[in-house]
Amino acid sequence: xxxxxxxxxxxxxxxxxxxxxxxxxxxxxxxxxxxxxxxxxxxxxxxxxxxxxxxxxxxxxxxxxxxxxxxxxxxxxxxxxxxxxxxxxxxxxxxxxxxxxxxxxxxxxxxxxxxxxxxxxxxxxxxxxxxxxxxxxxxxxxxxxxxxxxxxxxxxxxxxxxxxxxxxxxxxxxxxxxxxxxxxxxxxxxxxxxxxxxxxxxxxxxxxxxxxxxxxxxxxxxxxxxxxxxxxxxxxxxxxxxxxxxxxxxxxxxxxxxxxxxxxxxxxxxxxxxxxxxxxxxxxxxxxxxxxxxxxxxxxxxxxxxxxxxxxxxxxxxxxxxxxxxxxxxxxxxxxxxxxxxxxxxxxxxxxxxxxxxxxxxxxxxxxxxxxxxxxxxxxxxxxxxxxxxxxxxxxxxxxxxxxxxxxxxxxxxxxxxxxx
Numbered sequence: 144x145x146x147x148x149x150x151x152x153x154x155x156x157x158x159x160x161x162x163x164x165x166x167x168x169x170x171x172x173x174x175x176x177x178x179x180x181x182x183x184x185x186x187x188x189x190x191x192x193x194x195x196x197x198x199x200x201x202x203x204x205x206x207x208x209x210x211x212x213x214x215x216x217x218x219x220x221x222x223x224x225x226x227x228x229x230x231x232x233x234x235x236x237x238x239x240x241x242x243x244x245x246x247x248x249x250x251x252x253x254x255x256x257x258x259x260x261x262x263x264x265x266x267x268x269x270x271x272x273x274x275x276x277x278x279x280x281x282x283x284x285x286x287x288x289x290x291x292x293x294x295x296x297x298x299x300x301x302x303x304x305x306x307x308x309x310x311x312x313x314x315x316x317x318x319x320x321x322x323x324x325x326x327x328x329x330x331x332x333x334x335x336x337x338x339x340x341x342x343x344x345x346x347x348x349x350x351x352x353x354x355x356x357x358x359x360x361x362x363x364x365x366x367x368x369x370x371x372x373x374x375x376x377x378x379x380x381x382x383x384x385x386x387x388x389x390x391x392x393x394x395x396x397x398x399x400x401x402x403x404x405x406x407x408x409x410x411x412x413x414x415x416x417x418x419x420x421x422x423x424x425x426x427x428x429x430x431x432x433x434x435x436x437x438x439x440x441x442x443x444x445x446x447x448x449x450x451x452x453x454x455x456x457x458x459x460x461x462x463x464x465x466x467x468x469x470x471x472x473x474x475x476x477x478x479x480x481x482x483x484x485x486x487x488x489x490x491x492x493x494x495x496x497x498x499x500x501x502x503x504x505x506x507x508x509x510x511x512x513x514x515x516x517x518x519x520x521x522x523x524x525x526x527x528x529x530x531x532x533x534x535x536x537x538x539x540x541x542x543x544x545x546x547x548x549x550x551x552x553x554x555x556x557x558x559x560x561x562x563x564x
Contacts, residue, residue, distance in 0.1 A: 145405040146357040154408075158235075160244050164251035171255040179263050181271045189268035196268045200261040203280045207254040214287060215247070218294065225298040228438070230428040233303050235412065236310075240297065246290045253279040300433075300443045304426060308450035311422025312457050314415050319461035323521050342373075345389040345400050347382045351409040354378070355417040358477065360406050362468050365476035370395030372403070374479040379418040382409065419458070420482050423490045426450050434498040434505065441504045444495065445559040448505070451491045452512045458487045459520035484524050492531050501542040503552050504559035510535060511555035 156162070181187070189196070222237050237243070256279060260272035296302055353376050365372045373390040376382050389403050413421045430447035433440040463484060468477035482490075492509070499505035513532045517525045536553070543549040556562045 146360050147405045147408060150355065150408045160238055160247060163244055163248045167248055167252045168255045171259050175259055178259065178272050179269060187270050189270045191268060193264055193266060193268050196273050197264050200257050200273065200276055203276055204254060204257045204261060207257060207280060211250045211254060221294060221298065229300060229303055230425060230432060232425045232428060236306060242290060242293045246286050249286050250283055253283050301446055304429060304446050304450045307422055307425050308453055310415050311419055311454050314419045314422065315457045315461060318417060318419055319463055321462040322460055323462045343391040343395060344387050345403050347386045347388040348384055348404060349409045350383045351411055352379065352381050352413050354408040354410045354414050357406040358468060362470055362476045364398060364402060366470045368395040368398040371475055372477050377480040379413050379421055420490060423454060427490065427494050430495050431498050434502065441502045444505050445508045448508045448512055455487065455491050455516055456519060459516060459524050485527060488527050488531065496535060496538060506539060506552050507554055507556035508559040511557045514555050
């Protein structure tokens with residue numbers, strides 16, 4: 144099995160919300176003979192008649208089907224409204240919810256089991272099956288109430304932003320495991336490609352966004368072919384059929400194109416998995432929409448800056464990848480593009496600073512973040528933050544004409560407005 148196939152399977156299992164309910168239906172069907180014999184095995188006698196049991200189970204089955212359709216129709220409408228308020232990029236995170244999958248599985252089990260029990264009623268009544276159907280249907284009400292509680296909390300701006308922040312911080316630690324040294328020089332923006340030796344370009348046969356690639360597998364392919372592989376697009380970039388995907392330097396003529404292609408996962412939408420910049424993108428999009436004239440919710444933008452603050456600090460403390468991978472004997476085997484400190488800072492700050500305009504709450508929170516990061520990140524990374532702070536000062540001078548407002552906008556406030564300055 145190739146890396147690409149393993150990746151697709153793992154992503155399917157992670158993203159699919161219908162797999163568990165389908166498995167439950169299959170298990171209920173397979174357990175049909177055992178369920179029919181349970182009463183005889185355990186010696187349980189029926190306490191209600193066949194007609195009563197048939198009417199009860201028919202009512203439960205029809206009500207459960209209506210219940211499932213109603214609940215998840217409302218859930219989809221709720222998610223669409225929340226995504227319109229925040230950003231469409233949160234829809235995928237909602238469908239990763241374990242509570243949603245558990246709820247759907249329980250509802251489908253109650254419906255499938257009730258139908259199965261109904262089919263077993265003849266002259267005798269499967270009493271245990273009737274009990275399980277009745278109690279599981281009643282239990283679905285409790286699961287539904289918890290689902291409403293969980294969805295109501297998880298779709299609030301603070302919950303969405305915190306979830307994205309937690310995911311982004313975990314990915315940053317995974318992608319950049321080493322901490323930066325205070326005296327360490329900044330790495331080059333792109334790893335240099337060696338001159339000479341010729342190259343061969345492998346084009347993409349697919350269209351979509353680069354989701355991830357197999358670093359270890361590409362290094363091994365380059366070692367076997369005794370060449371250097373350059374992975375051209377950055378994770379998160381869009382490629383179309385015919386775009387350069389790989390360049391081979393110093394050999395690799397015998398390396399088949401399909402082996403390289405199988406080391407890359409391409410999909411329709413960016414994921415955070417190997418792309419910590421996407422976590423910044425989601426949070427900045429939420430802040431930008433909150434600052435739009437249509438929504439005008441600067442407090443949500445301040446909440447977004449709280450998460451930008453923690454992610455920028457996490458990135459600032461990490462040794463960012465230089466895009467070079469060597470084999471066991473130290474020979475350079477793989478080059479790839481990766482965002483540097485300047486890229487992360489620009490992504491995290493520029494749009495929010497420009498969209499904030501004369502919003503004093505956001506400007507003060509942005510200043511508090513920059514001043515705090517200047518004091519806490521390694522010295523070689525603080526210079527860029529000072530430049531951003533100077534740009535913020537120029538924006539304040541331009542946006543706030545009143546001298547008093549200009550003074551207040553020049554104060555740092557971790558709450559935006561209302562905190563200790």
